[in-house]
Amino acid sequence: MANSYLTSESKKLATWYFTFAAIIFGAQLLFGLVAAIQYVESSFLFEVLDFSVARMLHINALVVWMVFAMFGSVYWLLPDETGIETVGIGLGKLLFWIFAAAIVVVVLVYLFIQVGPANETSIWFIHEGREYIEAPRWADYGITVVALGFVANLYMTGMKGKQSGVVTVLMADMIAFAGLYLTGMFYTDNITIDQFWWWWVIHLWVEATWEVFVGSIAAYGLITMIGAHRKVVEMWLWIEVTMLFGSGILGIGHHYFWIGTPEYWWEIGALFSALEPLPLVAMFIHVLYDWGKMQGEQDAQGKEMSVITNKPAFTWFVLNAFGNFLGAGIWGFFHTLPQVNLYTHGTQFTSAHGHLAFFGAYATILVGMMYIGVQGKNGIKILNNTTSTIFATSMIVGGVLGMTVALTVAGYSDVIISRAQMGATWEGYFSAQTTTWLLQGMYWRLIMGAVTFIGFLFLVKDLLTIGKAANHVR
Amino acid sequence: MVQDVLVAQDILVDDFLTIFVSSTLVLVFGGFYVGIYTAVKVNMLKKWYMPLGYLFWALTAYCLYLMGSLMHVNDFTAKALIVAAIGLLLIPHAVYYMQDRVHEDNEH
Numbered sequence: 002m003a004n005s006y007l008t009s010e011s012k013k014l015a016t017w018y019f020t021f022a023a024i025i026f027g028a029q030l031l032f033g034l035v036a037a038i039q040y041v042e043s044s045f046l047f048e049v050l051d052f053s054v055a056r057m058l059h060i061n062a063l064v065v066w067m068v069f070a071m072f073g074s075v076y077w078l079l080p081d082e083t084g085i086e087t088v089g090i091g092l093g094k095l096l097f098w099i100f101a102a103a104i105v106v107v108v109l110v111y112l113f114i115q116v117g118p119a120n121e122t123s124i125w126f127i128h129e130g131r132e133y134i135e136a137p138r139w140a141d142y143g144i145t146v147v148a149l150g151f152v153a154n155l156y157m158t159g160m161k162g163k164q165s166g167v168v169t170v171l172m173a174d175m176i177a178f179a180g181l182y183l184t185g186m187f188y189t190d191n192i193t194i195d196q197f198w199w200w201w202v203i204h205l206w207v208e209a210t211w212e213v214f215v216g217s218i219a220a221y222g223l224i225t226m227i228g229a230h231r232k233v234v235e236m237w238l239w240i241e242v243t244m245l246f247g248s249g250i251l252g253i254g255h256h257y258f259w260i261g262t263p264e265y266w267w268e269i270g271a272l273f274s275a276l277e278p279l280p281l282v283a284m285f286i287h288v289l290y291d292w293g294k295m296q297g298e299q300d301a302q303g304k305e306m307s308v309i310t311n312k313p314a315f316t317w318f319v320l321n322a323f324g325n326f327l328g329a330g331i332w333g334f335f336h337t338l339p340q341v342n343l344y345t346h347g348t349q350f351t352s353a354h355g356h357l358a359f360f361g362a363y364a365t366i367l368v369g370m371m372y373i374g375v376q377g378k379n380g381i382k383i384l385n386n387t388t389s390t391i392f393a394t395s396m397i398v399g400g401v402l403g404m405t406v407a408l409t410v411a412g413y414s415d416v417i418i419s420r421a422q423m424g425a426t427w428e429g430y431f432s433a434q435t436t437t438w439l440l441q442g443m444y445w446r447l448i449m450g451a452v453t454f455i456g457f458l459f460l461v462k463d464l465l466t467i468g469k470a471a472n473h474v475r
Numbered sequence: 476m477v478q479d480v481l482v483a484q485d486i487l488v489d490d491f492l493t494i495f496v497s498s499t500l501v502l503v504f505g506g507f508y509v510g511i512y513t514a515v516k517v518n519m520l521k522k523w524y525m526p527l528g529y530l531f532w533a534l535t536a537y538c539l540y541l542m543g544s545l546m547h548v549n550d551f552t553a554k555a556l557i558v559a560a561i562g563l564l565l566i567p568h569a570v571y572y573m574q575d576r577v578h579e580d581n582e583h
Contacts, residue, residue, distance in 0.1 A: 230577075232580070233574060233577045236574075236577045237573075237574065240570070240573070271551070272555040272558075275552075275555045275556055275558070276558070276559055278505075278559075279563065279566055282505060282506070282509050282563065283566055285506070285509065286509055286513045286570050286571075289510065289513050289517075290516075290571070293513070293514070293517035293518075294517055297517060297518060326502070330502050331502040334498055334501065335498035338548065340552070341494055341546050344486065413491070413495065416491060417488060417491060421486070421488045421491060
């Protein structure tokens with residue numbers, strides 16, 4: 002797509018990030034499909050692309066595309082929020098290419114080398130074996146440099162230009178986001194200590210810094226898409242930050258129940274996990290409130306039209322409010338207390354929660370940002386839905402919800418058989434894996450995964466062509 | 476509720492479904508409460524819906540109680556659940572109050 006309507010270099014760079022993120026998003030879904038097929042047909046690609054490799058690619062691609070889309074979102078909003086061009090944009094572009102090249106090399110190594118000997122060479126050049134963040138150490142250092150460069154650009158721009166609440170929150174959040182990655186970079190031969198620090202990356206990313214990032218992006222979206230009052234939105238953003246960090250940081254306790262850490266984490270984990278849904282409820286109210294208020298003001302003026310200037314993006318933002326509440330809230334809450342987590346951890350319940358939470362809390366809002374990018378790139382004042390938008394949205398949402406329900410059903414039989422009835426034994430594990438409910442759940446997961454992938458193809462088509470549709474206001 | 480033991484492997488097999496359903500309903504009913512409260516306040520729903528909203532909060536609190544009882548949570552966790560229920564009751568009021576004040580300051 003041509004950049005003819007974009008005059009800001011920062012926004013152009015953002016579209017690069019969005020494009021690369023969309024490619025990796027596709028790879029994530031593709032490797033997820035491979036892994037889903039292997040669950041029901043275990044000989045599929047056996048010794049070519051084993052389940053362990055397909056799964057590793059699936060979940061690492063998830064993290065990478067989201068990080069790319071997050072960086073892109075920040076580069077997109079910086080000129081709007083600060084009133085100036087992003088400082089150090091040349092460095093930003095160079096770092097984009099370094100980051101993208103590093104990811105391509107890492108993926109090729111995962112695909113074609115896959116595993117190595119149990120020594121330092123594998124940790125440095127193949128992968129570290131830490132779920133979600135398996136990048137080899139050379140790539141870890143590269144990612145750290147890229148993240149520091151990104152944070153430097155954000156800080157230099159934030160300090161030089163107008164200091165909006167959205168950018169100030171992002172500045173605080175992104176330094177934590179980058180810094181926390183360091184805690185997943187060192188190796189210890191004690192699995193408890195290793196897991197303790199590893200959760201600092203995983204939990205404190207997804208249940209603290211990423212959620213705050215979502216709050217900031219939602220604030221930006223409400224201001225730009227429905228004209229919500231900045232003062233209201235930013236006031237609310239600070240409340241969200243307080244609530245999210247207040248409950249989310251010590252919510253890490255729910256990951257420390259069974260890894261060999263002291264028992265007081267049960268108390269801490271139970272208390273803060275019980276509180277964690279509250280900010281999600283609050284974020285949900287916020288979007289509804291601002292939407293209702295702004296539409297009400299418009300209606301009071303006798304203008305019978307929607308206040309929304311980007312309907313596809315706003316749809317994804319609303320889906321984010323619901324999805325965050327459903328995936329992170331409901332599917333998280335029902336197995337977060339230690340008394341029940343004793344039975345559910347590591348079962349398909351975790352997988353159900355993971356699928357809906359990552360999608361609902363993060364994928365939705367990042368896809369929304371991609372539509373904001375498309376709108377800006379094509380110089381459109383009001384972006385309306387197309388048939389592809391509707392197909393993409395309904396198939397992706399329906400597919401992910403379907404996968405979640407299928408995995409929940411599978412998870413339930415997993416919990417009952419392998420844990421409650423057979424006491425977490427080796428025999429119990431295999432009995433659960435062969436039960437009809439779990440097997441049928443896995444078939445449905447595969448079918449709904451295919452629906453999601455077809456929806457993704459519609460999404461790509463829509464992002465590439467929606468700008469040319471005739472039903473927009475230009 | 477169990478007094479001394481925080482985590483005991485004593486959930487009955489028949490209770491798991493009730494636990495999962497009730498813990499899901501905690502947030503489903505909570506969502507209805509918050510949604511109705513907000514919708515009434517921004518005039519998307521008529522005022523007489525508000526008692527229905529509070530009824531959903533009462534159902535939320537009951538589900539929390541049921542879930543906690545069947546899980547045999549200890550006293551500490553029971554208190555945490557009570558705090559969460561009260562928090563859910565108060566948060567929409569606090570949020571609406573703050574949003575409304577800021578809107579007033581901003582618009583007048």
